[in-house]
Amino acid sequence: MAKVILENVSKTFGNVEAVKSFNLTVEDKEFTILVGPSGCGKSTALRMIAGLEEPTNGVIYIGDRAVNDLPPKDRDIAMVFQEYALYPHMSVYKNMAFGLKLRRFSKDEIDQRVKWASEILGIQNLLDRKPRQLSGGQRQRVAVGRAIVRKPAVFLFDEPLSNLDAKLRVQMRAELSKLHDRLETTIIYVTHDQVEAMTMGTKIVVMKDGLIQQIGAPLEVYNHPVNMFVAGFIGSPVINFFPSRLVSKEGRLFIDAETFQLPIPQKKVSYYQSLTGSEAIFGIRPNDIYDRLYAPDRLRENFVRAVVDVIEPLGSEIHLNMTSGRHNFVAVVDAQTSVRVHQEIELALDLDKMHLFEKNDPNLRIKTDS
Amino acid sequence: MVGSKTVGRQILNLYLPLALFIVFLLFPFYWMSIVSFKPTNDLFELKFNPFWIQRFTLENYLYLFQNTDFPEWVKNTLIISVISTAISLLCSILIGYALARLRFPGSNFLGVGIFLAYLVPPTLLFLPLAQVIAKLNLYNTYWALILTYPTQLIPFASWLLMGYFRTIPKEIEECAMADGCTRMETLLKIILPLSTPGLISAGIFCFTLCWNEFLYALIFMSSGPMKTIPVGTVSDLIKADTLFWGSLMASAVLGSFPIAFLYSFFVKYYVSGLTAGAVKR
Numbered sequence: 001m002a003k004v005i006l007e008n009v010s011k012t013f014g015n016v017e018a019v020k021s022f023n024l025t026v027e028d029k030e031f032t033i034l035v036g037p038s039g040c041g042k043s044t045a046l047r048m049i050a051g052l053e054e055p056t057n058g059v060i061y062i063g064d065r066a067v068n069d070l071p072p073k074d075r076d077i078a079m080v081f082q083e084y085a086l087y088p089h090m091s092v093y094k095n096m097a098f099g100l101k102l103r104r105f106s107k108d109e110i111d112q113r114v115k116w117a118s119e120i121l122g123i124q125n126l127l128d129r130k131p132r133q134l135s136g137g138q139r140q141r142v143a144v145g146r147a148i149v150r151k152p153a154v155f156l157f158d159e160p161l162s163n164l165d166a167k168l169r170v171q172m173r174a175e176l177s178k179l180h181d182r183l184e185t186t187i188i189y190v191t192h193d194q195v196e197a198m199t200m201g202t203k204i205v206v207m208k209d210g211l212i213q214q215i216g217a218p219l220e221v222y223n224h225p226v227n228m229f230v231a232g233f234i235g236s237p238v239i240n241f242f243p244s245r246l247v248s249k250e251g252r253l254f255i256d257a258e259t260f261q262l263p264i265p266q267k268k269v270s271y272y273q274s275l276t277g278s279e280a281i282f283g284i285r286p287n288d289i290y291d292r293l294y295a296p297d298r299l300r301e302n303f304v305r306a307v308v309d310v311i312e313p314l315g316s317e318i319h320l321n322m323t324s325g326r327h328n329f330v331a332v333v334d335a336q337t338s339v340r341v342h343q344e345i346e347l348a349l350d351l352d353k354m355h356l357f358e359k360n361d362p363n364l365r366i367k368t369d370s
Numbered sequence: 371m372v373g374s375k376t377v378g379r380q381i382l383n384l385y386l387p388l389a390l391f392i393v394f395l396l397f398p399f400y401w402m403s404i405v406s407f408k409p410t411n412d413l414f415e416l417k418f419n420p421f422w423i424q425r426f427t428l429e430n431y432l433y434l435f436q437n438t439d440f441p442e443w444v445k446n447t448l449i450i451s452v453i454s455t456a457i458s459l460l461c462s463i464l465i466g467y468a469l470a471r472l473r474f475p476g477s478n479f480l481g482v483g484i485f486l487a488y489l490v491p492p493t494l495l496f497l498p499l500a501q502v503i504a505k506l507n508l509y510n511t512y513w514a515l516i517l518t519y520p521t522q523l524i525p526f527a528s529w530l531l532m533g534y535f536r537t538i539p540k541e542i543e544e545c546a547m548a549d550g551c552t553r554m555e556t557l558l559k560i561i562l563p564l565s566t567p568g569l570i571s572a573g574i575f576c577f578t579l580c581w582n583e584f585l586y587a588l589i590f591m592s593s594g595p596m597k598t599i600p601v602g603t604v605s606d607l608i609k610a611d612t613l614f615w616g617s618l619m620a621s622a623v624l625g626s627f628p629i630a631f632l633y634s635f636f637v638k639y640y641v642s643g644l645t646a647g648a649v650k651r
Contacts, residue, residue, distance in 0.1 A: 085541035099549035
């Protein structure tokens with residue numbers, strides 16, 4: 001039960017800067033997710049909180065204490081690793097009891113806590129087994145159990161679900177969320193999987209090349225990404241980007257992507273007006289593109305013609321890979337839509353949900369609200 | 371076996387070469403054993419088949435126990451081997467772990483340095499060591515050998531254990547540290563139990579080398595009953611031009627017994643320890 005603060009933390013390996021001036025406050029009981037592509041420094045950040053790496057600069061606080069000089073064992077944290085890292089020579093029970101034994105808990109207390117944790121995780125009948133006799137999912141449960149018996153102030157998870165198969169991953173995801181509700185502790189969780197980040201976190205920290213790109217609640221990050229990287233990283237299928245130009249015609253502002261021209265909704269015009277005549281990146285998520293036939297009425301007026309390249313029916317929806325002039329993009333359309341490959345269809349775009357990014361290096365999003 | 375179609379083929383390709391190897395390797399032991407059970411006169415009797423025992427006797431073994439200090443040699447060898455092995459293992463565990471896991475200035479150089487120390491031939495090293503032993507007044511004591519054997523044992527055992535420690539995933543150790551271990555506790559409670567095969571192979575290696583060592587034992591400890599088995603055997607059972615063949619062989623048979631015993635029990639660990647890290651598991 002503690003707040004975690006990282007103040008200007010950085011880490012350099014040789015001449016590689018893995019983490020750059022990292023500033024983050026994780027509130028008590030928050031489920032914070034560090035997410036980003038591999039090599040973005042998220043694991044290094046977590047390992048610095050755990051005390052497994054020493055920060056090159058900056059201060060880390062857990063609770064009210066600066067912990068820079070404390071070894072991992074004195075930080076009141078528990079960590080769950082991607083490779084489970086169970087002690088192969090100990091039974092499940094001993095694996096879970098190990099940390100308690102080191103802290104000189106009484107035998108009864110250890111027994112009680114191991115029972116409590118194994119019941120939560122449904123591994124009561126595995127306590128006598130050795131790790132090699134367990135399946136991947138069971139091992140991961142034991143690894144989580146080993147962390148929760150200690151009732152630490154902060155849980156650190158380093159890609160704990162990456163080694164599980166897809167189905168098990170979905171199941172464990174829900175269980176970890178439940179566990180967070182039940183234990184009411186601070187969790188810091190590292191993953192490269194944006195679905196895990198969106199579904200489990202109460203706060204997401206998106207990282208790239210050692211730098212924090214954006215911190216916010218999952219939907220906030222999804223709906224208001226600060227730049228093209230975040231927009232492209234969060235959300236599946238990936239957002240579509242169209243290099244375009246803003247043009248003014250007959251008193252209205254349009255996005256001109258050569259093959260199509262779309263009018264910008266009135267409420268956004270004031271934000272974009274200053275860019276009239278200049279180039280920008282127009283972004284729209286595949287879910288905000290509709291087959292014109294199934295689109296809400298208000299969207300039917302403006303549409304884009306495009307040719308279907310690939311059809312991916314998922315049952316509940318259909319993913320279409322489309323081409324329009326020099327643009328390739330993806331649309332998620334209604335499952336009832338009947339299309340053929342190479343067919344030209346009409347698509348309606350919900351421009352209320354459009355994003356516009358600056359056409360320079362950091363590709364910042366042009367803010368339209370909040 | 372996949373691919374072998376007939377039993378005949380299998381015999382030709384597998385069992386015949388194996389049989390030849392076994393004969394080749396075991397013949398010295400066979401010869402040693404039969405000679406030790408023959409009366410001395412039979413050894414030089416040309417009308418007897420030299421590969422078989424005509425008249426069985428234990429007189430060579432009796433001679434060994436009654437007329438030489440053989441029991442004393444065994445005691446000496448055992449004490450020296452066990453203590454040197456223990457000291458070497460202890461040092462090697464710490465060195466091997468430090469080389470495998472800790473990053474400190476000069477760690478690479480130190481690793482290579484230790485390896486180079488192993489390459490210095492014992493026959494060269496004994497000259498300076500002899501001076502040290504003389505200065506410390508240790509001639510003809512157990513300590514003369516207990517302290518000099520590790521100069522050969524520690525470098526090799528350290529490298530062997532370093533290789534083994536590296537095969538243990540780092541996360542397990544990190545987890546132990548988050549669980550509340552200091553580095554030393556991690557080494558004792560997590561790394562060592564997981565390194566049993568490596569420890570066994572390093573132990574066997576050290577023990578065998580001590581047990582069989584001849585040069586240092588001859589130079590540093592060889593008067594009266596203060597001898598090891600190899601030194602005692604050749605110095606007390608060869609008198610000028612008289613060779614007590616039967617007793618020589620009896621001593622060799624008894625002397626090789628502990629090593630054979632160790633290997634037959636632990637050969638599995640020995641091999642897995644030596645090849646650890648050779649392939650990705």
